[in-house]
Amino acid sequence: MTTNKFRFDPFSPDFHANPYPIYEWLRDNDPIHWSFMQAWVVTRHHDVDALLKAPELHVDDLPMRLRQKSQYLKQGNFTALAQTIENWLFFLEPPHHTKLKSLVAKSFSPSMIETRRPAIAELVDRILVQAEQKARQNNGEIDIMIDFAEPLPAMSVTQILGLPLEDHDKLMRWSYDLFFVFDQPMSLSGYQKQNEIAIEAREYLINLMATKPSGLLGQLLEAREQGTQLNEDEILGFCIMLLIVGQETTKSLIGNSVLALLQHPQALAELQQNPNLIPAAIEELMRFDSPVQVIARLATEDFEYGGKTIHTGDKVILCLGAANRDREIFPDPDQINFHRRNYNLPFGGGLHYCLGAASARVQGQIAIGSLIQRYPHLRLKNESNPELQWRESITLRGLKTLPVKFLAS
Secondary structure (H helix, E strand, O other): OOHHHEEEOOOOHHHHHHHHHHHHHHHHOOOOOOOOOOOOEEOOOHHHHHOOOOEEEEEEOOHHHHHHHHHHHHOOOOOHHHHHHHOOHHHHOOOOOHHHHHHHHHOOOOHHHOOOOOHHHHHHHHHHHHHHHHHHHHOOEEHHHHHHHHHHHHHHHHHHHHHHHHHHHHHHHHHHHHHHHHHOOOOOOEEEEEEHHHHHHHHHHHHOOOOOOOOOHHHHHHHHOOOOOHHHHHHHHHHHHHHHHHHHHHHHHHHHHHHHHHOOHHHHHHHHHHHHHHHHHHHHHHHOOOOEEEEEEEEEOOOEEEOEEEOOOEEEEEEEEHHOOOOOOOOOOOOOOOOOOOOOOOOOHHHHHOOOOOHHHHHHHHHHHHHHHOOOOOOEEOOOOOOEEEEOOOOOOOEEEOEEEOOOO
């Protein structure tokens, strides 16, 4: 039994501000914990790693539950939202998962993403020029989230899909709101808002599909024309998944990394003096403050694990953020160390390992490397009391805003 001080409550503002003391207590005292949410909470690295690959655990069938929830509405339904997310890889099992992933896996392979480095660097340059112009008009200050971390992944995924770059503001709005579909439970009004976004996003893509777009969207349309068993709902759902998840995780990766470096000046100085450490630094910063904090699974059969009986229908919450601070794997886990060689879990594992992991890594490397080299005087706007505002999300750990002094006074 947990004490109130160390209660796993992912809805709490205190938990959003700093979940790591609670994770540590659970790892040490109750690593496979039955929570007040009526779900198992798993916090040790080797347990999370093993259960990500466990055949007894499957993805949650949220699309089906959304259709069931529709019957409680006085008007309207969640049809568009259900149609959209039922073709997200996160909610699919083989063979449907295999079919969709095989069509796009090459586009997101590490080697293919490496070819995009010049395009990503060009976007970073463009965004930093705009940020610097804003800073010069604002006492040398910008907001890292709004002026840097948000536009980069939005523009990058826009390019990958072959969408008009000028539409990235609209895509950022959809992305922020629709990502909360991963946070369960949610109110009916929350689902209604997301259903409206799904309708808007689907209409937007359907109109673009009629113009014979380039990019990945064009490739999927071409694959359908060549006889691949790919329907319109699958194309729409998959592209919206990329728009949403491709933005939010990378945005939080960049924001969390900047914050960690500014709060650990020795690590920042080491990275500025040795830019070759950037790839290792991104791995360590993702471990230190993981953008994706939890992944939920559903037990499809009874099984024993770690001395606990997990029953059919039980929800299992795998805490990546806790696993990445496990001292049994990472000595001094609350310290930043760019020279670790351990295996962290920033993007999950097993069948549903994140398709966009390589893209997020490369964007993070270029964004952080460029930022800290060009702006060596970068610091928090209020170093003694930064008053950080974290997103109210169970799944994602990310900042709403991050005000900084961008230019030297």
